[in-house]
Amino acid sequence: MSTSAPRTRRRADAERSIARIVAAARERLSADPNASTEDIARAAGVGRMTLYGHFHDRTELVEAALTETLRAGEEVLRDVDLTGDPREVLRNLLGSSWTLVAESASLLAAADGVVPDSRLRELHEDPARRLEELLRRGQLEGVFRVDLPLPWLVSAIHYLLHGAASEVRAGRLPASDAAEIVTRTVESVVLPASGADRDE
Known part of the structure; x- marks a missing residue:
């Protein structure tokens, strides 16, 4: 047999x-x-x-849980339509991203300081790449500012999303207002302060 x-x-x-x-x-x-x-x-x-x-240990288990959560989140973000007006696309992408971040805030907190930063960056590569491509297109179309490095804008948005989740958990940011506050804050970061940026 x-x-x-x-x-x-x-x-x-x-x-x-x-x-x-x-x-x-x-x-x-x-x-x-x-x-x-x-x-x-x-x-x-x-x-x-x-x-x-x-x-092998709790760290390995936390990483596995986070990896699966981000994989499921990537399936959701992959369905976001990235065509059309970059500003409207950014709002839609932020809305979906915020929902996922808010839902996984405690899991992300569990990973903080446990899973190495290099691994966390690796796990976020696909969402970061999608955001970077959108911002680059928006810059080329004169919608988003061009006076700050593109990688920095991507990182700033990442930290804003995760920082907002921490503020909600701490009770310093109302959960019902968080999505709109995040979107408005990100727009204040990526939109040109004046028409001068559009002409560069």
């Missing part, structure tokens, strides 16, 4: 176990950024030994 079938079943069982653990990590860390591996294992319906059989 071939041994490939049992190996395939074991691999499938392991993949299902990993998926349950990552889903539980996303759920628990979104509710509490300080959730322990014990909490996550309990939510996943597995023992600690099973969890550590798939993930």
Whole structure:
């Protein structure tokens, strides 16, 4: 009898176990950024030994949860129409981005100081690239300012989004107003202060 079938079943069982653990990590860390591996294992319906059989430590598990969350978010952002007036596209992109950031604020807080900054930047490469392409098009069309470096504008928007999520969590920014405040703040950063920028 071939041994490939049992190996395939074991691999499938392991993949299902990993998926349950990552889903539980996303759920628990979104509710509490300080959730322990014990909490996550309990939510996943597995023992600690099973969890550590798939993930070396909590950092690795947090990164896996964040990676899956950003992958799901990327599917949403990929559907945003990037054609048309750059300013309107930016508003739509910010709206979708803010929803995703707000929903994953606790998970992002769990990753802060745990997942290396270089890895966090790598995980955000696709959203950053999409935003950079939009800003570049807006600059070429005379809609967005050209007096500041494009990478800096992308970074500034990234920090504004994540900073706003932290302010909401701290109770210093009303959640109901956050999306509009973020959009207006970003527009104040990327739109030319005067017609002079359009002529450069």
